[in-house]
Amino acid sequence: MPAPPSSLIVGSFVLLLMGNGVSQAQPAASIEARADRLVQASLLVDGHVDLPSRLNAFYENPADSTVGGDVDYPRARAGGLDAPFMSIYIPPYLQSNPAAATNRADALIDLVETIATDHPTEFALATSPNEVRQIATTEAVALPLGMENGAGLGGDLDNVEHFYERGVRYITLTHGAHNRLGDSSYDDAAPRWSGLSPFGADVVAEMNRLGIMVDVSHVTDATARDAIEASAAPVIASHSSCRHFTPGWERNVSDALIQSIADTGGVVMITFGSSFLRTEYREQDDPIRAEMNAHIDARGWAEDSREAILYEEKIRDEHPIGTVQDVADHIDHAVDLVGIEHVGLGSDFDGVFALPEGLQDASGYPALVAELLRRGYGDAEIRQILGENVLRVWAEVEATAERLQE
Template sequence: MPAPTSSLIVGSFVLLLMGSGVSQAQPAASIEARADSLVQASLLVDGHVDLPYRLNDFYENPADSTVGGDVDYPRARAGGLDAPFMSIYIPPYLQSNPAAATNRADALIDLVEKIATDHPTEFALATSPNEVRQIATTEAVALPLGMENGAGLGGELDNVEHFYDRGIRYITLTHGAHNRLGDSSYDDAEPRWNGLSPFGEQVVAEMNRLGIMVDVSHVTDATALDAIEQSDAPVIASHSSCRHFTPGWERNVSDELIEGIADTGGVVMITFGSSFLRNAYRDRDAPIRDAMNAHIDSMGWAEDSREAVVYEQQTRREHPIGTVQDVADHIDHAVGLVGTEHVGLGSDFDGVFALPEGLQDASGYPALVAELLRRGYSDPAIQQILGANLLRVWTEVEATAERRSE
């Protein structure tokens, strides 16, 4: 177990804040049953799932059980997942070719549309909170879209509206490298803009005009603070955890940024990837991945072959890193800073290698809810975190766009 931290104090605060919650003496089986029922009864929105990029590399039918990855229809239904935001991910290597970056975004949107067209009972596209709510009354999983890396705009302001028309409802301003919009927390080079670029400021204003959420995951602190200042609408972090537990790692959000996002009315969506949970977990991840890749190479398997995908999945399942309690610690910390109304979930399923035990795929959400129940969270507070908060923010972003058009 990790050494005790201030999150334990925050957890005690949360227990008092949430009221009756659940008795610590309640049998584990009862808590787990209650968690499963609560997840199935709630509207669960996940801020970031990389299913499109995964299927672009190795296509499987997501309406059926798949051999790779973390999300498919059976696992989503088992975990109570109603609306995973499909990540339209633009790799940094495409940034030097704006047309290729834009084409990749369009191609991944085409792929998501094909999933919904080919499997209408299991999946449906969603472009508004009301559509998400309507789809949740059926057996289908809603598929809203978010662009990960504003490089997909190709440096053209008109493309913000193009991708709005194609269904994009948030844009993560950067990814792994500085781009034309702003600076990335992952880039080892000196900052290019020291925050948002002039073009990035134009993009944020255009996103506000159209009703696209501004996402500050992946950006530097300076870029995030500029986006918060520039945006007239609430801002989100679609898949970021708390830097409190990973000191010095700018990819996670600082306490100042958590509070700044909340001040806009926005939401910080806690991610599940092991590397986000504790700094030490990143050191444990690399040797496992290196040994796996060496075995794949020794067998002569192509990276996108079925044999390699199956072996990677087996390796990941056999080597969880971290626990559900780690994820709950991050939720506790954010809640202690800004309250339950500004916290959500952004798993990064299908986008990370290592995941914690109990949260290794989309069937695992009830395990996290059970841990929150053990910590004293009330049912309404959990429902806020599961999806109500993000839907509230999305609705306010729409309302901001409507006001600007008057």
């Protein structure tokens, strides 16, 4: 698409500066109302939400308003969120104990299943795009699953099918350290495999065969390139933003990798975490967190106590870093590179400390949509970004699996 128009706020109006030089004034309130209607009418899929790990550390009823974190049922409904992928996160420290890593994955899946069983009106498990669409016709929020860190497989190829049967529909190949599948962008040690390992290549092939999306968030460029080349199906980055805005930071995806992911038919899902948005934001939260932790320690509160959780959320709310415009800039950049059909959203809610103003929890999606409307995106384009693109990719991964199983 051509470069989106810019906008100026003049009084209570938003002045859209169109590419042809013609300006259109729309009341700011009407754009916000339109954005709210659009998120409620669209199918909104978020590629990565760490609610299971958050509840594993400090359990609250997610069907009701919670004091911790970013996502619960009331906030999801307020923000129009229909299907947050539940992150089945395996901490790197468990990688040295394969059985413990696999057990953690199973335990977190158990937790998500319990949420859906205990609160069937509010939540329902989803294992296919069609199930997501069906659940979206009800009042429930769909809960698809993605495993974050292939270490959860425990080095056993048979576990790919085990976790498919348990509902996992994407696997992020690595997390914070090199593992048996490949190299991690977060690991300061020398590369272990210089890309995807032989076992990692076998895992990718098995994921293709079963219908599990290959996720290249967190991996090194070399690992991503190898995974993209090895995959017979479209590839995703479930929660990564554009390295263009954070030069030298490999955790975000480069322009070349965005293009390579798009060439597979895949999608890059832009994340909201402040550190992903601009280089200058990457360490701004360090002193905030240090002061917060000192306050918690001084009062003798346990890290997982209600008092500590309440205080942490107060500090997070008071210290947003970045803006909704920053997130929209990443969307613009990816769209300009590869087109609207290869861009989605992967907030990383409940997995990051600092978030931008206006996007500090799951009720904030309309603020981002309003910004996209101000920049000239149409309703159909926004629906693609909100969920239709990743659902298309998911369906194509399923179709690839059907062909490979013939």
